[in-house]
Amino acid sequence: MNVTEYNLCVEQLSDRVYRFALKSLKDEDRSQDIVQDCFEKLWLKKDGIAFEKAKSYLFTSAYHAMVDFWRREKFRGEAENLEETFSYEPHQYSGLKPIINRALDKLPEIQRTVLLLRDYEGYDYGEIGRICDLNESQVKVYIYRARLAMKNYLGSLKAVLG
């Protein structure tokens, strides 16, 4: 990859890696650090990375950085008890998006990550597996569990909100 291609990666992918990290970590500063680290690594290794592989490299690096962050900070453990979601105040309802975001936040990291890669980036099971070091079946199962948990959460809210 040459300098022009590297700069093209910055143009096309920095926002996407940032959104991926921000949605996963909910921490702007840390997400910005991750983007910077990932592109710094890409720059250092640019001679050995083909332009077509850069996106996968960046998302893999970002995911590994996020895992390190979760481990260090114990940012989030197992899936939280969805019972908590019933304490949601109906008067705060201001459209579906915040509720969907909240449902997403409730997911375990790995489920949230595979879902973001699937829906934001359109990766197939195999690509997600390579980024997250999972096999395709595991990716499929995590996506299923993530959607089911979100569906149950949203369905419960809908029942509460009428």
Add this chain to the structure above:
Amino acid sequence: MINETNYHVYLDDFVNGLLDEELELEFVAFLDKHPNILEGESLDSFEAELPHAFKSGLKKEIPFKERSPDELLVASMEGDLTEQEEAELAEQIAATPSLQKDKAIFALTRLEADLSIKYPYKKNLRKRPVVLLYTRWASAIAAVFILGMLLFRFLGADQSSDSRQARITPQTQSPSEIQTRVPGEIADSREEIAIQVAEGRKPTYKQPSDPQKNRKQENPSSLPNQTFAIEAPDLHDELVLVRLEENPDMETNRQVLASGDQSVWQWAYKKVRGKVGEAEIIVPEKEIPRDAANLVLAKVAPVIQYNQDGNGSSFRIGGLEINRRTTH
């Protein structure tokens, strides 16, 4: 027939689920009859995990009808169902209102990226191409070089002012003479023209020399095959070969064009830029000031490649090559 003496043969496969259905049932029946036979049997060796790919190969797809509605709805969202399965699911959904509701809620779990979120320090991530750094260095070197040239010319002109009149007579120069002449003498050449114009006389331009003749007088080995020149050969009324590369060094082109001088280079570039390639053209005297080429060459001297051999002399600036033939 599985019995007390040969059951070990089947035990490994039974634990790993590799017995066929008939043998598996027979083994289970054997264990029922001998409930204590595995007591004291070490099963540690069976804890080793099989590779996932191996297990996956053994697994069978769960039949469509045995899968839960949620599984089917998610599989449908992910595009994992066959056309036939999609059709069957659509029939089920149409017939079941609760499935319609579930499908609508599942659709909400499809995430959409918030495109308004941007990485705020993108500018810091960009890297400057190496060529730009080189250009900056080249520009700095060129600036120092030009400054040095100007100082040298002014000093040279002052020191030689007393003897100037003696050298006004027009002379013919060969390319080799141009190449070996010291830069300070250019001022004399311009002075000559200026004096002639000031006196109301028609300027007398130097005529190109006959390179064949000059070569006879000089030792050919003294001509450098490739070097960097300060000056270009006179080109007016010459047959020149102009060649513009398909992908010229645009930075150098811009650098030259930005100089604002009328020059052989600019003139030739304008002539051929419409059609990338090469063309043999006569450079008319009226279109090119006599020393214009020298002016522009001085400005971009560090990036000019000047070449002289038995076939003639040429110089290259970026993607443009101007070649003066020896014979015309």
